[in-house]
Structures are given as structure tokens and as C-alpha cells.
Amino acid sequence: MQPKKEVIFQPPRKRVKVQVETSILEAARLADVDLTSICGGKGECGKCKVIVENTDAISSMTNEEKKHLTSAELSRYPETVNTLEKLKKHLN
Numbered sequence: 395m396q397p398k399k400e401v402i403f404q405p406p407r408k409r410v411k412v413q414v415e416t417s418i419l420e421a422a423r424l425a426d427v428d429l430t431s432i433c434g435g436k437g438e439c440g441k442c443k444v445i446v447e448n449t450d451a452i453s454s455m456t457n458e459e460k461k462h463l464t465s466a467e468l469s470r471y472p473e474t475v476n477t478l479e480k481l482k483k484h485l486n
Contacts, residue, residue, distance in 0.1 A: 399413075400480050401425065408426065415481065419423070421481070424475065429442050429444070430442060437462075437476070440463075442460025442476055444474075444475060445470075446474075447475050453481075462476055483486055
């Protein structure tokens, strides 16, 4: 069984423990946090963006995913990411 990682959504101060390799979007769904995802998590619309405090906890964004970020968001990367990124395995 894979280790689980805790994801905290602020606001609404909801927490969920999920398997590593779980996307941020799926973690949000499991925590009952409503994030806009018009394309249903396929990576096509670019609406499901979040700010990540612990950027070491997520995988790198692909060039395809980066194309959905504005220049201002790219200047803040990796803090601003889309929610398809996965949680990394190596963190405690």
C-alpha cells in the first residue's frame, strides 16, 4: 500500500489524506472542495488553478499544463499550478 499524504485546502480549512500520485483536483473532490474544472480534469480548460505552499510536494508541470497560465501566474510558478499535478512520493 502506498503512503498517504495530507492535503490542506485553505479556505475552507478542509483536510484529506490521499495516496501519492493523486492529483490535486482529485484530492479536492475527496475533501468536498469545489474547484472549477469545466473539462472534468482532462487538462483542456485551464480553469482549475491553485496556489501551492509546499511546492516540493508536487510534480513538475508539463509544458501543456503551463500553457494555461497567464504571464503573471508563470512569474509565480511553481506556486501557481493547475490541479492535475500529482503529489510526490518522497515527502514525509
